[in-house]
Amino acid sequence: MKQRELICSRCSVRQPFRYHNMKCVCGGTLLVDYDIEQIANTFSKTALPYRSPSMWRYHELLPVLDEANIVSLGEGGTPLLRMPAWERKLPLGQLYLKREEQNPTGSFKSRGFSAAVSLLKEAGVHKAAVPSNGNAAGALAAYAGRAGIEAYVFIPQDCPPLIVQECPLYGAHTFLVDGFIHDAGTIIEAGAAEQGWVNVGTLKEPGRVEGKKTMGLELAEQLGWTFPDVIIYPTGGGSGIIGMWKAYRELKALGWVSCDMPRFVCVQEVGCQPLVDGVSSPAADPSGTADTAAAAFKQPVAPNPTGMRVPAPPDLPLLLAIVRESGGTAVAVSKEEIAEATRQLGAQGISASPEGSATWAAMLRLCDSGWLRGQDRVVLFNTSHAMKYAQPGDAARSLPVLRSYTDFVQQQGQ
Amino acid sequence: MKQRELICSRCSVRQPFRYHNMKCVCGGTLLVDYDIEQIANTFSKTALPYRSPSMWRYHELLPVLDEANIVSLGEGGTPLLRMPAWERKLPLGQLYLKREEQNPTGSFKSRGFSAAVSLLKEAGVHKAAVPSNGNAAGALAAYAGRAGIEAYVFIPQDCPPLIVQECPLYGAHTFLVDGFIHDAGTIIEAGAAEQGWVNVGTLKEPGRVEGKKTMGLELAEQLGWTFPDVIIYPTGGGSGIIGMWKAYRELKALGWVSCDMPRFVCVQEVGCQPLVDGVSSPAADPSGTADTAAAAFKQPVAPNPTGMRVPAPPDLPLLLAIVRESGGTAVAVSKEEIAEATRQLGAQGISASPEGSATWAAMLRLCDSGWLRGQDRVVLFNTSHAMKYAQPGDAARSLPVLRSYTDFVQQQGQ
Numbered sequence: 001m002k003q004r005e006l007i008c009s010r011c012s013v014r015q016p017f018r019y020h021n022m023k024c025v026c027g028g029t030l031l032v033d034y035d036i037e038q039i040a041n042t043f044s045k046t047a048l049p050y051r052s053p054s055m056w057r058y059h060e061l062l063p064v065l066d067e068a069n070i071v072s073l074g075e076g077g078t079p080l081l082r083m084p085a086w087e088r089k090l091p092l093g094q095l096y097l098k099r100e101e102q103n104p105t106g107s108f109k110s111r112g113f114s115a116a117v118s119l120l121k122e123a124g125v126h127k128a129a130v131p132s133n134g135n136a137a138g139a140l141a142a143y144a145g146r147a148g149i150e151a152y153v154f155i156p157q158d159c160p161p162l163i164v165q166e167c168p169l170y171g172a173h174t175f176l177v178d179g180f181i182h183d184a185g186t187i188i189e190a191g192a193a194e195q196g197w198v199n200v201g202t203l204k205e206p207g208r209v210e211g212k213k214t215m216g217l218e219l220a221e222q223l224g225w226t227f228p229d230v231i232i233y234p235t236g237g238g239s240g241i242i243g244m245w246k247a248y249r250e251l252k253a254l255g256w257v258s259c260d261m262p263r264f265v266c267v268q269e270v271g272c273q274p275l276v277d278g279v280s281s282p283a284a285d286p287s288g289t290a291d292t293a294a295a296a297f298k299q300p301v302a303p304n305p306t307g308m309r310v311p312a313p314p315d316l317p318l319l320l321a322i323v324r325e326s327g328g329t330a331v332a333v334s335k336e337e338i339a340e341a342t343r344q345l346g347a348q349g350i351s352a353s354p355e356g357s358a359t360w361a362a363m364l365r366l367c368d369s370g371w372l373r374g375q376d377r378v379v380l381f382n383t384s385h386a387m388k389y390a391q392p393g394d395a396a397r398s399l400p401v402l403r404s405y406t407d408f409v410q411q412q413g414q
Numbered sequence: 415m416k417q418r419e420l421i422c423s424r425c426s427v428r429q430p431f432r433y434h435n436m437k438c439v440c441g442g443t444l445l446v447d448y449d450i451e452q453i454a455n456t457f458s459k460t461a462l463p464y465r466s467p468s469m470w471r472y473h474e475l476l477p478v479l480d481e482a483n484i485v486s487l488g489e490g491g492t493p494l495l496r497m498p499a500w501e502r503k504l505p506l507g508q509l510y511l512k513r514e515e516q517n518p519t520g521s522f523k524s525r526g527f528s529a530a531v532s533l534l535k536e537a538g539v540h541k542a543a544v545p546s547n548g549n550a551a552g553a554l555a556a557y558a559g560r561a562g563i564e565a566y567v568f569i570p571q572d573c574p575p576l577i578v579q580e581c582p583l584y585g586a587h588t589f590l591v592d593g594f595i596h597d598a599g600t601i602i603e604a605g606a607a608e609q610g611w612v613n614v615g616t617l618k619e620p621g622r623v624e625g626k627k628t629m630g631l632e633l634a635e636q637l638g639w640t641f642p643d644v645i646i647y648p649t650g651g652g653s654g655i656i657g658m659w660k661a662y663r664e665l666k667a668l669g670w671v672s673c674d675m676p677r678f679v680c681v682q683e684v685g686c687q688p689l690v691d692g693v694s695s696p697a698a699d700p701s702g703t704a705d706t707a708a709a710a711f712k713q714p715v716a717p718n719p720t721g722m723r724v725p726a727p728p729d730l731p732l733l734l735a736i737v738r739e740s741g742g743t744a745v746a747v748s749k750e751e752i753a754e755a756t757r758q759l760g761a762q763g764i765s766a767s768p769e770g771s772a773t774w775a776a777m778l779r780l781c782d783s784g785w786l787r788g789q790d791r792v793v794l795f796n797t798s799h800a801m802k803y804a805q806p807g808d809a810a811r812s813l814p815v816l817r818s819y820t821d822f823v824q825q826q827g828q
Contacts, residue, residue, distance in 0.1 A: 049463035052636075053491055073763050074495050074513050077467055079488025085562075099488050102516045105765065106799060142763035148499075157815050162576075162801050164813065169760040169800060175822065176815040190819035222466075346583040349487050349556035351519065385520060386583060387576050387802060399578065401571050401590040405604035408589065 003035035004063050006206070009242075009318050017063070019123040020198055020205045029315045031246060032063045032206050036253040045256055048221065053077025055111055055214035061250060062115060063210050069122040071147045073104040075114045076214050080222040080379070083348070090367050094377040096228070098219060100384070101351065105166070107384035109139035111214055112239060116200050116207030117143035126150060129197040131177075131184030133236065133307045134163035135384055140200060141172035152197055154184035160389045181236075182312055202237030203314040212240045216247030219379060220257055227262045229376040232363055234355035234383055235266035235275055235330070236310035238319040245322045262379075264328035266319065267355075267362040272309045273332040278320045280330075306354045307383065329371065337361035342386060353389055356382030417449035418477050420620065423656075423732050431477070433537040434612050434619045443729045445660060446477045446620050450667040459639065459670055467491025469525055469628035475664060476529060477624050483536040485561045487518040489528045490628050494636040494793070497762070504781050508791040510642070512633060514798070515765065519580070521798035523553035525628055526653060530614050530621030531557035540564060543611040545591075545598030547650065547721045548577035549798055554614060555586035566611055568598035574803045595650075596726050616651030617728040626654045630661030633793060634671055641676045643790040646776055648769035648797055649680035649689055649744070650724035652733040659736045676793075678742035680733065681769075681776040686723045687746040692734045694744075720768045721797065743785065751775035756800060767803055770796030 006015045010028025022030045043060040051057040055076025056067075064070055079102065083095040100108035113136070120128055129152040130140045137153035144151035153167050157176035167174040177184040188199050202208065220227060227248060233240055241264055251257040266275045313319060323330060333341075341357035341364070352360065359380040366372045400411045420429045424442025436444040457474040465471040469490025478484055493516065497509040514522035527550070534542055543566040544554045551567035558565035567581050571590035581588040591598040602613050616622065634641060641662055647654055655678055665671040680689045727733060737744060747755075755771035755778070766774065773794040780786045814825045 052493075053467040054493065072495075074493025074516065077491060077493075079466075079468065079491075079518070081486075081488050099518065102488065102518060104493070104513065104516060104763070106520070106801065142765075144763075145761050146763035154816070161811075162804055165804060166765065166801060168813075169756075169765065170763055171761040174813055175825075176813050178815055178817045187816060187819045187822060191822060194823075342583075347559050347585040349518070349558075349560035349584055351556070351580065351583065387520065387580060390576055390579060397575075399582075399588055399590050401592055402568070402601060403592045405601045408601060408605060409608075411589075 002060070002065055003038055005033045006030040007033040009315070017206075019119055019125070022203055022206060029203050029242075029318055030206070031242070032210055034061065034250070036250060040254050045221075045225065055114065055211065055218065058214055058217050061213070061217065063206055064115070064118045064122055066122065069118050071117045071121055071143050072114055073110065073142060073146055075103050075110040076218060078102045078218070080219065085348070091374055092367060092372045092378050093229070093375040095363075096377075096379045097350065098215065098379055098381045100215070101353065101356070101382055105135070105139045105142045106388055107135035107139065107353070108212070108215065108240065108381065109135040110142075112136070112208030112211035113139035113143040113200075115211030116205055117147050117149065119205065119207040120149055120198060120200070121147050125198050127152070127195070127197040128200050129154065129188045129191075129195070130200050131181050131188055133181055133309060134159040135307055135388070137172070137174070138163060138166040138170065141167040141170035141174075144172065145170045152188075152195070154187055156180055156184065162390060163388050181310055202239050209239045209243045209246065212243030213247040215240060215381070216244030217251070219244075220248070220251055223377075225257050227257060227259050228379040229262060230265060230328075230372065230378045231262045232265040232267060232359045232366075232378065232380050234308050234358050234381065235268060235319070236308045236313070238266070238275075238313050238315070240381070241266060241319055241322055242315075245326070261326050264323050264326045265362060265366065266323055266328070266330040267308070267358045268330065268332045269306065269308050269338075269358070270332045270334045272311055273330070274311060274313060274316055275319055275323065275330040276332045278316060278330070279323055308355055308358065329366075331362040331365055333358050333361040333365065337365075345382070346386065350382060351386040352382050353384035353386055355384060356380070416474070416479055417452055419447045420444040421447040423729070431620070433533055433539070436617055436620060443617050443656075443732055444620070445656070446624055448475065448664070450664060454668050459635075462635065469528065469625065469632065472628055472631050475627070475631065477620055478529070478532045478536055480536065483532050485531045485535055485557050486528055487524065487556060487560055489517050489524040490632060492516045492632070494633065499762070505788055506781060506786045506792050507643070507789040509777075510791075510793045511764065512629065512793055512795045514629070515767065515770070515796055519549070519553045519556045520802055521549035521553065521767070522626070522629065522654065522795065523549040524556070526550070526622030526625035527553035527557040527614075529625030530619055531561050531563065533619065533621040534563055534612060534614070535561050539612050541609070541611040542566070542614050543568065543602045543605075543609070544614045545595050545602055547595055547723060548573040549721055549802070551586070551588070552577060552580040552584065555581040555584035555588075558586065559584045566602075566609070568601055570594055570598065576804060577802050595724055615728075616653050623653045623657045623660065626657030627661040629654060629795070630658030631665065633658075634662070634665055637791075639671050641671060641673050642793040643676060644679060644742075644786065644792045645676045646679040646681060646773045646780075646792065646794050648722050648772050648795065649682060649733070650721045650727070652680070652689075652727050652729070654795070655680060655733055655736055656729075659740070675740050678737050678740045679776060679780065680737055680742070680744040681722070681772045682744065682746045683720060683722050683752075683772070684746045684748045686725055687744070688725060688727060688730055689733055689737065689744040690746045692730060692744070693737055720772075722769055722772065743780075745776040745779055747772050747775040747779065751779075759796070760800070764796060765800040766796050767798035767800055769798060770794070
């Protein structure tokens with residue numbers, strides 16, 4: 001029988017496992033804690049080659065008790081693509097792109113919601129709600145559909161239309177919100193008692209961090225049970241950073257990996273950069289930074305918000321601690337840098353979301369500044385497909401239309 | 415050193431390997447033939463667990479000579495998802511969905527073009543062209559981008575705009591064509607000498623069938639080195655059917671699998687159904703069917719063509735022979751059946767393209783008719799994401815916009 005408890009990431013108090021409400025009385029976030037010694041006795045990495053590449057290959061390190069409750073659509077096992085042509089051009093050692101857009105819902109959010117919805121099923125929950133900048137809503141919708149759970153998703157109205165449209169396709173009750181992601185969260189909290197839905201927003205329940213943790217486990221396995229030197233990750237609510245940091249602590253505790261922790265780099269958008277502000281102001285009280293940032297963040301910085309646009313991450317102090325302790329940093333990139341990165345990645349055959357493109361832009365910035373070193377092994381995360389953010393029609397409409405090869409020749413001559 | 419030749423699928427004549435022009439003088443298609451005995455001596459399935467889940471785990475059975483020429487973006491290793499809820503409702507044994515939309519370019523076309531572009535690189539080709547209903551164009555564009563090869567893609571102008579837009583994102587020279595896929599092919603053939611591009615259209619070169627073959631290899635491995643009873647596959651040009659049939663002949667020759675070949679079911683759209691017509695008219699001269707169908711096919715049957723809309727498959731007799739010899743069949747489904755299937759798959763958390771949805775619709779039809787049997791293990795192929803076919807805007811625009819929980823309650827009361 002799997003031993004799982006909760007432990008506060010701030011005050012280290014222990015509590016019995018529960019399925020929602022992850023806030024400790026101290027204000028910290030409760031995370032799942034396993035009996036690593038027990039796991040080490042029954043789970044060996046030599047078992048892994050014989051398991052499917054799904055993220056559930058690590059089920060001993062995931063919180064679901066009964067494998068019959070696993071709600072899977074084929075998540076995890078995403079490729080780690082090496083970029084040799086750019087390694088030769090840039091002052092770094094090795095450069096990899098983790099292709100999270102190849103998950104079932106076209107984004108990294110599949111992992112968190114596979115774990116979260118499995119826990120909802122285990123808990124006998126029939127109704128769940130999420131505030132989301134888009135990809136999380138689609139993922140809840142899909143996994144809830146697979147599990148037969150009713151999903152309610154609340155999305156800022158200026159989110160990309162294709163990501164919004166995915167939610168009703170998966171059968172979710174879909175609502176647009178005139179406001180930011182935290183306004184969507186307020187609606188869910190206000191209705192919780194009356195509607196009986198469970199809020200599966202970032203850090204509201206234990207599954208999403210655990211699901212995101214598998215990105216870190218998988219990356220370590222793909223790198224031959226080592227850690228990269230640097231992880232560059234687009235950061236909104238930050239559950240991916242927390243998940244990967246937790247993964248690497250667990251791998252060290254298991255004795256599977258012994259090298260240093262990677263330096264975590266959080267990438268944000270200029271104008272909505274609570275982590276960048278927090279990292280650059282070490283003297284400031286980190287627990288107040290989120291509210292300050294939220295208050296300062298009155299207007300969207302670009303026509304469509306991205307997954308990085310979270311003015312008030314639920315546990316900013318934890319994120320700042322991870323970045324600082326790992327020797328990492330935070331970088332805010334501009335809309336123009338993101339667009340240029342999408343083009344550069346596209347030319348290499350990669351369909352990169354604005355968030356994924358932002359990690360490329362940040363990597364270039366860190367090469368320029370000398371922060372990245374000549375031997376660094378660097379991993380970027382492409383968290384979603386470019387096409388989910390497309391405003392279709394325009395590009396296709398401006399293309400030449402041919403009737404014959406003669407038309408082609410004439411068109412080339414113009 | 416890998417031994418590879420070409421063999422005609424119709425007259426069995428052997429020829430030395432070459433990189434393009436796969437038409438035999440007899441009119442048949444040349445396919446790659448390996449020295450299976452040599453492979454069996456050096457390649458064992460016990461090696462596979464220690465390889466990455468990429469399709470290149472089967473490189474001994476792929477035509478690239480030097481692994482340095484492999485052009486990979488992380489293709490293959492797609493999940494095989496079991497559908498237990500529907501197994502209980504339907505008169506069949508086991509039901510699986512192969513999630514090919516999780517390939518790097520969001521479609522099964524990644525596999526064929528990973529192999530084809532690797533061969534282009536091996537051959538020193540710098541310029542390639544393809545006629546395509548969309549996903550093949552995106553895949554050539556992406557893999558050519560990765561390889562540094564110039565891509566020219568020619569797409570019927572009524573193809574889904576998002577699929578078209580992907581091509582310039584990947585840096586391809588992109589042209590719309592006022593006509594069908596064979597009209598696009600005519601433009602490429604007309605320009606071949608002058609432009610110096612290699613035509614990588616269906617069955618024009620040896621790589622695409624070999625790449626698609628890995629769907630069959632992977633499926634057999636995922637099913638514990640057995641074949642399913644029935645494969646239901648959306649069929650346009652048909653290189654996937656040819657590839658999987660070839661995969662299973664090679665696995666039998668290797669002695670890795672000994673069970674019967676699966677029954678191959680080709681799914682088409684009502685109104686563009688050369689395979690359905692060919693299967694139901696066994697007396698007709700199959701070599702004439704393609705032209706007849708092409709001539710009869712004057713008007714598109716739906717606003718946007720799908721990958722199944724190939725009035726004149728390049729080697730219809732070979733496809734018909736595979737379907738007949740395997741005990742399979744061909745089914746034409748309507749636009750309405752496809753739309754309903756997209757909805758049913760969506761409600762289960764699956765983002766299914768029209769082509770993938772068509773396999774679901776065909777499966778339901780074959781359950782109704784009693785063609786599928788109570789013990790059949792059936793595999794459907796979801797070849798691409800629903801979202802790539804989206805006409806965005808409308809669905810998102812009609813959703814309710816909330817400012818508060820009160821708005822939600824009012825909206826629910828309406």
